[in-house]
Amino acid sequence: xxxxxxxxxxxxxxxxxxxGHIILNNPKALNALSIDMVDPMMSQLxxxxxxxxxxxxxISGAGDKALCAGGDLRDVHHAMTCGDASQxxxxxxxxxxxxxxxxxxxxxxxxxxxxxxGIVMGGGMGLFMAGDIRIATETTRMAMPEITIALxxxxxxxxxxxQLPEHIGYFLALTGAIFxxxxxxxxxxxxxxxxxxxxxxxIEHLQEQTWSDDxxxxxSVVFDIVDTxxxxxxxxxxxxxxxPHQEIISELFAEADTLALIxxxxxxxxxxxxxxxxxxxxxxxxxxxxxxxxxxxxxxxxMSLADVFRxxxxxxxxxxxxxxxxxxxxxxxxxxxxxxxxHFKTLKEVDSEFVDSFFKEPxxxxxxxxxx
Numbered sequence: 016x017x018x019x020x021x022x023x024x025x026x027x028x029x030x031x032x033x034x035g036h037i038i039l040n041n042p043k044a045l046n047a048l049s050i051d052m053v054d055p056m057m058s059q060l061x062x063x064x065x066x067x068x069x070x071x072x073x074i075s076g077a078g079d080k081a082l083c084a085g086g087d088l089r090d091v092h093h094a095m096t097c098g099d100a101s102q103x104x105x106x107x108x109x110x111x112x113x114x115x116x117x118x119x120x121x122x123x124x125x126x127x128x129x130x131x132x133g134i135v136m137g138g139g140m141g142l143f144m145a146g147d148i149r150i151a152t153e154t155t156r157m158a159m160p161e162i163t164i165a166l167x168x169x170x171x172x173x174x175x176x177x178q179l180p181e182h183i184g185y186f187l188a189l190t191g192a193i194f195x196x197x198x199x200x201x202x203x204x205x206x207x208x209x210x211x212x213x214x215x216x217x218i219e220h221l222q223e224q225t226w227s228d229d230x231x232x233x234x235s236v237v238f239d240i241v242d243t244x245x246x247x248x249x250x251x252x253x254x255x256x257x258x259p260h261q262e263i264i265s266e267l268f269a270e271a272d273t274l275a276l277i278x279x280x281x282x283x284x285x286x287x288x289x290x291x292x293x294x295x296x297x298x299x300x301x302x303x304x305x306x307x308x309x310x311x312x313x314x315x316x317x318m319s320l321a322d323v324f325r326x327x328x329x330x331x332x333x334x335x336x337x338x339x340x341x342x343x344x345x346x347x348x349x350x351x352x353x354x355x356x357x358h359f360k361t362l363k364e365v366d367s368e369f370v371d372s373f374f375k376e377p378x379x380x381x382x383x384x385x386x387x
Contacts, residue, residue: 020051022077023059025069026218032070032226034218035063041087042078048138049087053112060119070226070233072123073218074142075130079154079211082130085137086113088164092344095335103335110169110331111382113138114324117171118386120145121320126234131155131199132211141170144204148237151196151205152213153251160191162300165343165355167308169331173315174323175204181265183257188308189268189277190293191300197255209244210251217241256289263290273309274362301339302359306370314374321386328383333373 022038037056039046063069076082094106120127129146136158143149159168168176168188176184179202199205220240226233270276281294311330315323334340339358346355359365
């Protein structure tokens with residue numbers, strides 16, 4: 016008998032309130048977010064939303080390696096490549112449903128606590144950033160590595176990357192660079208920390224509380240509890256990866272012209288292994304999508320979160336309808352040969368009008384038009 020895609024738990028508190036717990040349950044795939052997780056998670060959240068006894072929701076990943084390493088794209092790849100037009104529509108709907116889930120979490124009327132231990136990448140970042148209480152740990156490793164598969168940092172990243180200082184968002188989006196809990200704290204992506212071992216104790220402490228009907232009061236209760244663990248955790252966090260490079264990143268990624276920005280970074284002479292890996296990620300990624308990513312971040316600057324999701328689903332739908340994304344998934348996740356046959360072989364070949372075509376409405380009405 017197969018394991019359920021989600022594990023749903025509830026914990027009763029001393030005042031008879033209830034805390035809900037959603038566990039992504041695919042540890043062998045680092046809890047990659049599949050449609051079998053997205054739909055039942057939305058259903059469960061809708062049910063809890065109207066439960067007056069439920070006062071908070073915890074989201075975590077099964078096992079000790081990841082909250083979520085991104086979207087489960089194998090089924091998406093099959094839908095895009097099987098030659099069945101109805102299957103391609105299912106691939107498009109995957110993104111619309113995932114973004115709707117993220118938007119629901121961002122606007123949830125009860126505190127959302129996200130336990131971001133281990134790998135938190137792509138779709139995992141979408142879940143993490145939707146939380147009110149975003150807890151990183153000593154093992155947290157974050158990234159938005161979509162350029163490597165010819166996608167773009169989505170799941171609301173067009174919003175939260177644009178909130179980062181000094182052009183850091185452009186750097187993370189274009190390079191897929193990995194950063195850790197110390198970086199996440201400094202950037203405001205995580206808003207507190209604990210150690211991996213602390214989650215069961217934190218849940219027990221949450222059960223001992225007296226809760227109110229006010230979300231903000233309850234958010235404060237959660238922070239007060241996690242803060243009792245964070246001081247010890249901060250002493251055990253690994254050194255920041257991104258912070259020591261912030262000055263050079265800010266300088267290089269301030270360039271407005273996409274080609275000039277990318278070339279200046281790729282031509283940077285450095286012996287720093289972290290920067291060299293970031294260069295390698297960008298150099299190996301889709302040249303077309305480097306331009307798409309830069310344009311998407313520029314166009315969504317200042318947008319509301321709902322408008323960002325509408326922009327992202329428009330772009331994702333157009334990407335699903337073109338071959339580059341399927342090729343990126345094939346090379347990295349299916350055949351794993353890491354030899355993608357990109358549409359444009361070099362950055363200088365990328366045609367600006369072709370890039371612009373991905374930003375046009377592909378349907379009569381946006382599937383996320385009702386978000387507010």
